[in-house]
Amino acid sequence: MPCQLPADCLNEIFEYLDDKKTLHSLLLVNRLYCKISVRILWRNIWNIRYTIARKHQPRVMSTILSTLVACLPDESKELLFKLGIFISTPTLKPPLFNYPALCKVLSINEICQIIHSVLEKIPNTSLLDKKDRNCLIVNEIIKMFITQISSLKELIFYDKIYNIRPNDISFTCFSGEINDCLKDLSELHCSSNLPSEFFNQLSKICHNLRSLNIIMNYESSDDLENSKILNELKKLISLQNNLKNLELSASHGGDWTNIIPALTKHSNTLTKLHINSGYDDSLPISFIALFSTLQEIKFSYTTRTFGEKQFKDFNKLEYANFPKLQYLSIPYNCARPEYIIKFLENNGKNLKNFYIEEVDRALNLSIAKFCPNLKKLSLVFNNDELDTLRIILNSCHYLESIKTRCGEKFLNEKEVLETVAKYSPKNFCELKICYYSNSELLPEDLESFFINWKNRASKTLFTLIIFKKHINKYINLKVSLRNLKLKLEI
Structure with missing residues (x-):
């Protein structure tokens, strides 16, 4: 047996x-x-459709919806039946499991999209128009989740929800005796222009958020309602006991300036911060200096003004001190290189991961000078900066991985491989090459690199990742070295 x-x-x-x-x-x-x-x-059923081919997604969404309808309580099923809403279920028998109770992530946006996509292809036989029909189904399913889930961990609710307005979502299910579902909520993704009642209900229940992702959207013409929403959002932020991760995004005229006072309460707990600017290059970021406990800082933007630096007050962070900072990501044209260099002078000592897209020799050399403890580095070299790469490899003794760009105005990939093989520190084990233009790397160049790497004292498994479209010339490359791994990504 x-x-x-x-x-x-x-x-x-x-x-x-x-x-x-x-x-x-x-x-x-x-x-x-x-x-x-x-x-x-079923812990996070919403991400399944992103892991499959696009052609299979309609079938998967239809299956999810039919399963959810089969799990609805009898009163909800009767309501749908009376209104002439018929959605097929996998079987006439009760489901084998109480699937909604297994969920730890609730995405209102995904529920709306699934219902919209599936029912759009089915004739409307109900007594309601399509919009009211979809709203009714959405609310019944949300209510089922809230009542069935014992402890929700993540809630996702943005304002872009497929022809259903946020005001059409009923928030009565977020209150009352069933709020046990939300009391241990640890992660919230939301828009700033959701109804004030949503933030009001969460403020009464959720005080243990560890991660908060807010998209600051444009405000409506109703100043009174805008003020009410903003006050409720600030209250929700202030009531959190141990906020660790914060992501602020601004789009379509959104602005995070007004919620900064509410964020200052978490100056001693916040460890990760992601700032994403959308259509405004004058949004303030100097408030970041208040959060001295930050371990990770990431800057990004959706669009930028041509010829202008995206974060104009980055210079105010020159002398900010983040003694625990280990991860830093700065996109191209984020700030003037001299400001970034000064920032690294004050905060580069403890950096482990650094991602920088700015192309500047002085900035690259400052990495070797001020960031001795780096393990992972992503940066770009001009085609005359091979010596800069060598200096970084000689100076950053703990470096394990580099990602860089090759082709035309950037470094030649053959020279990069030769330099890495000769000068990389003993723990170095990964090289990622992206291409600005067509590759000039020949199979014999790769083979030469592998042979050189084999002769190193260190026998650490080495991974070479090449991001390119034309990989046929490497397909027949024979590599017989046990401590090498070649990965070609299209």
Whole structure:
């Protein structure tokens, strides 16, 4: 008789399986395997359609919707039936599992999109128009999730929800005795222009958010309502007990200036900050200096004014001190190079990961001078900066990975490989090459690099990742060295 591992051991093993295909296969082994796999798959059911081919997505969305309808309570099913809303279910029998109760992530936007996409292809036989029909189904499904989930971890609710206005979503289900579902909510993704009642209800329930992602959108013409929404949002932010991660995005005229006072309460707890500017290059970022406990800072932008630096007051961060900073990401044209150099002088010592897209020799040399403890580095060299690459490799003794760009006005890939093989520190184990133009790298150049790498004292497994479109000339390359790994990505 075969030995059966205990359920808790199987659960630990299955948790490490990121491959959805494998988990789906385990559904068919036996009931115990099925139970464990279903729980993991339904934890965040909304990301499944992003892991499959586009042509299969309509079928997957239809299956999710029919399963959710099958799980609806009898009163909801009766309401849909009376209004002439008929959505087929996988079987006439009750579902094997209470699928909504297994969810830890609730995406209102995904629910709206699934309903819109699936029902758009079905004739409307209900007593309601399409919009009211969809709103009704959305609210019944949300209510089911809120009442069935014992402890929700992540809530996603943006204002772009496929012809359904945020005001059409009923927030009565976020209050009352059933709020136990939300009391341990740890991650919230939302827009700043959602109805004030949404933020008001969450303020009463959710005080343990660790991660907050807010898209600051344009305000409506109703100044009174705008003020009410803003006050409720600031209250929600202020009431959090241990906020760790914050992402602020501004789009379509949005501005995070007004919520900065509410953020200052978390100056001693915040460890990760992502600032994403949309259509305004004058949004303030100097307030970042208040958060001395930051370990990660990421800047990004959607669009920028041509010829202008995106974050104009970056210079106010020159002398800011972040003694725990380990991760820094700065896009191209974010700020003047001299401001970034001064920032690195004050904060580069403890950096482990640094991603910079600015092309500037002085800035690249400052990395070697001020960032000695780097492990991962992504940067761009001009075609006359091979010596700069060598200086960085000689100065950053803990460096394990570099990502850079090659072709035309940037470094030649053959020279990069030769320099890495000769000067990289002993723990270096990964090189990523992106291409600005067609590659001039020949198979014999790669083979020469592999031979040089084999002769190094260190036998660390080395990974070479080449991002390019034309990879045919490398397909037949024979690599027989055990400590090398070649990965070609299109």
